[in-house]
Amino acid sequence: MSKKEKVQGIMSILDELYPTTPIPLDHKDPYTLLVAVLLSAQCTDERVNKVTPELFEMADNPYEMARQPVEDIKAIIRPCGLSPRKSKAISDLSQILIDEYDGEVPESFSALEALPGVGHKTASVVMSQAFGVPAFPVDTHIHRLAYRWGLSTGKNVVKTEADLKRLFPREHWNKLHLQIIFFGRQYCPARGHDPHQCPICSKYGRKSIF
Known part of the structure; x- marks a missing residue:
């Protein structure tokens, strides 16, 4: 499987699970x-x-x-x-x-x-x-999942951000970073994670996590 096919597959799963991405933090401006x-x-x-x-x-x-x-x-x-x-x-x-x-x-x-x-x-x-400018904020969920999915080496968040920006289309960054956060919380937690049951890890995860 090519990296491009993996990226497309991950995006399809995330779009199916999270078609809308409400901002998690309550605010008004x-x-x-x-x-x-x-x-x-x-x-x-x-x-x-x-x-x-x-x-x-x-x-x-x-x-x-x-x-x-x-x-x-x-x-x-x-x-x-x-x-x-x-x-x-x-x-x-x-x-x-x-x-x-x-x-x-x-x-x-x-x-x-x-x-x-x-x-x-x-x-x-x-x-x-707040401003709709394309960005890919990397928190602990995104950093962890990018490594599990073989999208980054996991060395540090700076490298992870650069890798994700290179792999995913710029126009999808803002939605994707929220989708990945939601997915990490629901399906791909840091502890007690079963890669065989994970919708993405089971298809696109690193062999080392099994």
């Missing part, structure tokens, strides 16, 4: 998405969605957020973990958005990645889900 994605680092989307209603009730824009004491932000987001670092990042980036971008989230990878607490993955999620 680019700013609230940015904050939610920042909170999701080393935390589940489910937990973030339980925390953000209270946070956004207190402040749902950079002007309001920048006025809040960091300790108040930290108290609300504590269940998400890393609250000292995340609360300061949310406060600092809100002020930067006010000072440098008139309170708007910039539509630029470089500008986003320069914000406190915002790495390449977070910037990629915001660019793809």
Whole structure:
């Protein structure tokens, strides 16, 4: 089987299982998405969605957020973990958005990645889900599955992202990254995974995982 045939087969299965791809993190605009994605680092989307209603009730824009004491932000987001670092990042980036971008989230990878607490993955999620710019954010699910399916060597997320961008059509990146996340959670978990029962691993997985 060629790599092209494998890619087409995987895309067909994902399209059949997940024809629509709702964004997992609750938000109403680019700013609230940015904050939610920042909170999701080393935390589940489910937990973030339980925390953000209270946070956004207190402040749902950079002007309001920048006025809040960091300790108040930290108290609300504590269940998400890393609250000292995340609360300061949310406060600092809100002020930067006010000072440098008139309170708007910039539509630029470089500008986003320069914000406190915002790495390449977070910037990629915001660019793809808020602005529709093709990106392929690689989280632990995508990194794991790309290796299991023989699409990448699994050395690091940078290599995995480059490999996936090379293999999959650019116009499908934004949908695919969500489809793979949903698939990983439902069919291809890190533990207790049976490759024989997995719709994709059973057909396209590495021989070493069996």
